[in-house]
Amino acid sequence: MSDRTSPRVAVRAMALLIGAAFKADAPRAALVLGLAPVVGAVAAVTAVGLQRMVNSAVAADLPGMLTAALILAGALVAGQLAGTVAADLRIRLQQRVGLLLDQRVMAMTSGLPHLDHHEYPPYQDQLELLRSHRTSLGSAFGALVENLRALVAFGSTVALLMSVRPEFLLLLLLALPTVLAVRRGEQAMARAEETTVAPARLRQGLFTTACSPTAAKELRVFGLQEEIAGRHRALWEQVDRPRRQAEARTAMWTSIGWLIFGAGFAGALYLVVTAAVSGQASPGDVVLTIALGGQLTGSVSGLIQMLSWMQKTLRAMGYYLWLDDHARARIRPREAGAPSPAAGSDLVLENVSFSYPDAARPVLRDVSLRLPAGRTVAVVGENGAGKTTLVKLLCRLYDPTAGRITYGGSDLAGYDVQAWRDRVTACFQDFCRLEFVLQESAGIGDLPRIDDEPAVTDALDRAGASALPGLLPHGLRTQLGPTFPGGTDLSGGQWQKVALTRSMMRDAPILRVLDEPAASLDPASEYEIFRRFQIAAGQTENGTITVFVSHRFATVRTADLIVVLDGGTIRELGSHAELMALDGLYATLYRLHAKGYEETKPSWTDALDKDFDDAPPVGAEL
Numbered sequence: 001m002s003d004r005t006s007p008r009v010a011v012r013a014m015a016l017l018i019g020a021a022f023k024a025d026a027p028r029a030a031l032v033l034g035l036a037p038v039v040g041a042v043a044a045v046t047a048v049g050l051q052r053m054v055n056s057a058v059a060a061d062l063p064g065m066l067t068a069a070l071i072l073a074g075a076l077v078a079g080q081l082a083g084t085v086a087a088d089l090r091i092r093l094q095q096r097v098g099l100l101l102d103q104r105v106m107a108m109t110s111g112l113p114h115l116d117h118h119e120y121p122p123y124q125d126q127l128e129l130l131r132s133h134r135t136s137l138g139s140a141f142g143a144l145v146e147n148l149r150a151l152v153a154f155g156s157t158v159a160l161l162m163s164v165r166p167e168f169l170l171l172l173l174l175a176l177p178t179v180l181a182v183r184r185g186e187q188a189m190a191r192a193e194e195t196t197v198a199p200a201r202l203r204q205g206l207f208t209t210a211c212s213p214t215a216a217k218e219l220r221v222f223g224l225q226e227e228i229a230g231r232h233r234a235l236w237e238q239v240d241r242p243r244r245q246a247e248a249r250t251a252m253w254t255s256i257g258w259l260i261f262g263a264g265f266a267g268a269l270y271l272v273v274t275a276a277v278s279g280q281a282s283p284g285d286v287v288l289t290i291a292l293g294g295q296l297t298g299s300v301s302g303l304i305q306m307l308s309w310m311q312k313t314l315r316a317m318g319y320y321l322w323l324d325d326h327a328r329a330r331i332r333p334r335e336a337g338a339p340s341p342a343a344g345s346d347l348v349l350e351n352v353s354f355s356y357p358d359a360a361r362p363v364l365r366d367v368s369l370r371l372p373a374g375r376t377v378a379v380v381g382e383n384g385a386g387k388t389t390l391v392k393l394l395c396r397l398y399d400p401t402a403g404r405i406t407y408g409g410s411d412l413a414g415y416d417v418q419a420w421r422d423r424v425t426a427c428f429q430d431f432c433r434l435e436f437v438l439q440e441s442a443g444i445g446d447l448p449r450i451d452d453e454p455a456v457t458d459a460l461d462r463a464g465a466s467a468l469p470g471l472l473p474h475g476l477r478t479q480l481g482p483t484f485p486g487g488t489d490l491s492g493g494q495w496q497k498v499a500l501t502r503s504m505m506r507d508a509p510i511l512r513v514l515d516e517p518a519a520s521l522d523p524a525s526e527y528e529i530f531r532r533f534q535i536a537a538g539q540t541e542n543g544t545i546t547v548f549v550s551h552r553f554a555t556v557r558t559a560d561l562i563v564v565l566d567g568g569t570i571r572e573l574g575s576h577a578e579l580m581a582l583d584g585l586y587a588t589l590y591r592l593h594a595k596g597y598e599e600t601k602p603s604w605t606d607a608l609d610k611d612f613d614d615a616p617p618v619g620a621e622l
């Protein structure tokens with residue numbers, strides 16, 4: 001992993017923070033940055049006032065004493081006012097900058113066209129580092145401002161000390177070991193965090209599992225609480241040991257640095273006191289040195305704390321910039337005039353192969369397939385055969401690693417990814433339980449019509465869920481999900497129907513993907529839904545291609561075309577009748593399922609047999 005605190009990254013991060021602050025609130029940003037040096041210089045001005053006061057008092061110079069008193073009073077008032085105002089302004093601005101960066105992180109993460117950052121461990125590690133340092137992002141602008149203040153405080157103190165004796169510049173050098181120790185400590189800490197990020201991510205995963213309502217049932221039934229807690233503890237140790245060691249080393253080096261600085265300061269005091277005794281320095285110089293000495297210790301310590309804070313936030317900004325670079329390389333703005341997919345064509349896979357990042361073997365190998373417009377296509381195969389991967393490629397959640405997918409003769413990769421997705425709709429196996437009101441949770445499937453009640457009612461009907469609003473206390477306005485007070489939780493099948501309704505919202509999709517859309521549905525609902533899908537697919541003017549993945553052969557047999565995947569390749573292809581006549585893998589699997597099915601076959605499936613046995617096969621055309 002690259003050094004997240006390299007000078008180049010630091011400069012980029014600071015420019016980004018200042019830009020974000022001005023974007024969030026330009027007048028406030030200008031005021032905060034302008035006040036920081038004023039606050040930083042107050043202590044040095046106070047020390048000058050003291051020096052003048054003592055020298056004027058020794059010389060019995062009343063006007064001089066009055067001027068010194070004015071300087072002291074002015075510094076006191078300016079310090080208090082500017083300090084309070086600056087802190088207040090800074091904290092609010094810091095919150096706004098934090099919000100802006102949070103929103104950018106959300107936009108970048110969810111705007112990435114592909115899924116690899118969620119599924120590929122090295123990317124997940126980077127996201128985990130960013131997530132664990134997210135709060136530092138919020139305070140990054142504050143750290144920048146406080147460093148500016150601390151630098152001015154330190155610089156003005158050193159300048160004044162040099163005005164007493166130039167050799168006091170050496171004190172600056174004596175502060176260096178402490179500063180370097182802190183910087184090295186931060187780097188060691190960064191290394192420790194980066195090398196332990198994988199177990200830290202696993203530990204976070206276990207924590208989420210232990211607290212998640214989805215895992216709650218299995219945790220109790222299998223008595224897993226102790227097991228999960230034990231694994232969490234072990235991972236904590238694994239993560240914590242290198243971090244503790246880095247902290248201990250930093251503390252040791254910082255203490256040595258402070259000892260060197262303390263010895264130097266004692267030497268400076270000795271020099272100025274002996275000079276005053278021999279008449280080479282004024283009593284004011286002694287007071288100034290003592291005041292500045294205390295001030296210098298405070299400002300070195302402040303500077304070190306600020307530098308340490310700054311390094312932490314710069315590290316967080318380094319992770320942010322990694323995501324920014326990653327997203328910039330992948331998120332393409334929608335090109336004006338880029339070709340849009342025209343409706344009514346076939347979708348064709350030409351020798352498509354696909355491997356997940358870093359995977360040893362391809363998941364799909366040399367798949368060639370024509371998905372005809374206006375038809376339903378079922379994809380079947382054993383677990384791990386590559387069915388979900390295939391539909392992910394169709395949605396362009398990944399691009400093939402070899403071969404190509406074309407629509408209307410044009411490579412999908414040539415279309416703007418968002419323009420393609422605008423014409424695709426889907427219900428995934430691991431669908432989202434969006435805890436909005438029912439109207440929105442379903443309507444979000446076609447964002448411009450999220451509030452369109454007739455559109456949602458129609459989609460509910462097409463998804464076989466028209467009864468759902470009537471079962472809920474406030475119909476379409478019912479708040480879904482147990483997270484909200486007064487929210488209504490749904491059964492697994494009802495949630496799935498809401499997800500299906502979402503996939504029914506877009507009016508004329510080119511492609512509708514249904515990845516095990518009926519896993520939680522009862523057989524009658526499943527039958528009804530597929531019947532509607534098939535009728536809808538044949539009727540839509542643009543000839544929607546409906547691709548569904550299913551293990552339920554009673555439904556699969558209704559498809560116009562059935563694709564049998566086996567180990568990432570197409571084993572068989574055709575209509576139900578053709579595949580049964582072939583008497584291969586499909587026929588074997590079908591008979592296995594039918595055996596159990598015939599024994600318990602309910603009467604409503606007679607309609608299924610009658611409806612689809614006469615359907616013309618389309619596999620022959622391919």
Ligand SMILES: Nc1ncnc2c1ncn2[C@@H]1O[C@H](COP(=O)(O)OP(=O)(O)OP(=O)(O)O)[C@@H](O)[C@H]1O
Nearest residue numbers: 119356359363381382383384385386387388389390
């Ligand atoms: N994100 C991923 N990264 C690496 N490998 C993956 C990923 N997703 C799936 N795989 C692997 O790809 C293969 C095919 O997975 P896929 O989900 O496409 O199978 P499937 O046919 O849909 O299975 P199922 O019927 O169990 O849903 C599996 O061996 C799986 O381990």
